[in-house]
Amino acid sequence: MPAHDLALLTEAARGAGEIALRFWRQSPQVWEKPGLGPVTEADFAVNDYLRGVLRGARRDYGWLSEEDADSAERLETERVFVLDPIDGTRAFIAGEDTFSVSLAVVEAGVPVAGVVYLPALDRLYTASLQAPALKDGLPIAASTRAGIEGATLLTTAPNLAPEHWPGGVPDLKRSFRASLAYRLCLVAEGRHDGMLMLRDAWEWDIAAGSLIAARAGATVSDRLGAGLRFNAPHPQAKGVIAAAPGLHRALVERLSHGG
Missing domain, CATH: 3.40.190.80 (D-Maltodextrin-Binding Protein; domain 2)
Structure with a gap:
């Protein structure tokens, strides 16, 4: 159920954020992934935490994470977790506060629940197919601008x-x-x-x-x-x-x- 999944993603994102902040501005170890950019020990620690929490709660869901080897097994599952443990790793390494944890559940090719959490700002965005887009629990709405000039x-x-x-x-x-x-x-x-x-x-x-x-x-x-x-x-x-x-x-x- 997407509502149930949204609560799980929200809890997991906050826990992941706590782990990320332990490494933030602490000169974490950094490696370069060919063709994908940098990765830090924080990315791996957050990914390990999320794998344990999310897969532990939904053992029948598939798994697609930037920090794990991909497997075709996910293509056979009804629902799949799609996530980036730390999105904006370069910002994270630089000590900037706009990196995020990005978590989604996808069903039949469509995201049905999604959470983006910015740990350093304690800013939480959520949505599901049954729930509106929220920022820190309050409704948000996109711009209504119609033209390009000045956008x-x-x-x-x-x-x-x-x-x-x-x-x-x-x-x-x-x-x-x-x-x-x-x-x-x-x-x-x-x-x-x-x-x-x-x-x-x-x-x-x-x-x-x-x-x-x-x-x-x-x-x-x-x-x-x-x-x-x-x-x-x-x-x-x-x-x-x-x-x-x-x-x-x-x-x-x-x-x-x-x-």
């Missing part, structure tokens, strides 16, 4: 390179946060009009945040405008766009045709 967009500078925009780079206000899950939540609460990621995105970074943004009223898709599906054999999406519905349409059109 606030969370994205990296390379995504605004001219080659991506046939009709010219739009006039907008760009910001950035290291945690992709947090970017989706900032769109969910309307602090930014949208977020854009053109390169492929790992499912564990976006499953929880995409549900929270959608339940807050944002439109969420891949970079081509197609709906996101999760628990794929190769767990990557073709980029992510999450934005107010009118802005989302404008971004997809401008990216595709320069309209």
Whole structure:
């Protein structure tokens, strides 16, 4: 049941946050994962905790975590945990406070419960298919901006390179946060009009945040405008766009045709 799962994810996220904070700003050991960026001893400690808590509570659920070897067994399960123990590891290493714990339950390709927790800020975002998007227990809503010009967009500078925009780079206000899950939540609460990621995105970074943004009223898709599906054999999406519905349409059109 998604409501029951949401309570489990919430409790697990808070416990994971306590572990992460033991390592934060304590010069944790860091390794480089080829093609995936840095990982710290904190990532592994949080992952071990989450595996024990979540799989212990739902033994029949599949498992997809950034810090564990993937297995095709998850494809045969009715529900699967999709998670990133610490999203925004570079921010975590730098001692910044915007890293997050991102946890979701996916059923039939769709996130049904999601939690994004920022331990250093004690900020909690939650949603399920049966419950609204909340920030620290209070309802949140995405922006209603309809056009691109002047919009606030969370994205990296390379995504605004001219080659991506046939009709010219739009006039907008760009910001950035290291945690992709947090970017989706900032769109969910309307602090930014949208977020854009053109390169492929790992499912564990976006499953929880995409549900929270959608339940807050944002439109969420891949970079081509197609709906996101999760628990794929190769767990990557073709980029992510999450934005107010009118802005989302404008971004997809401008990216595709320069309209």
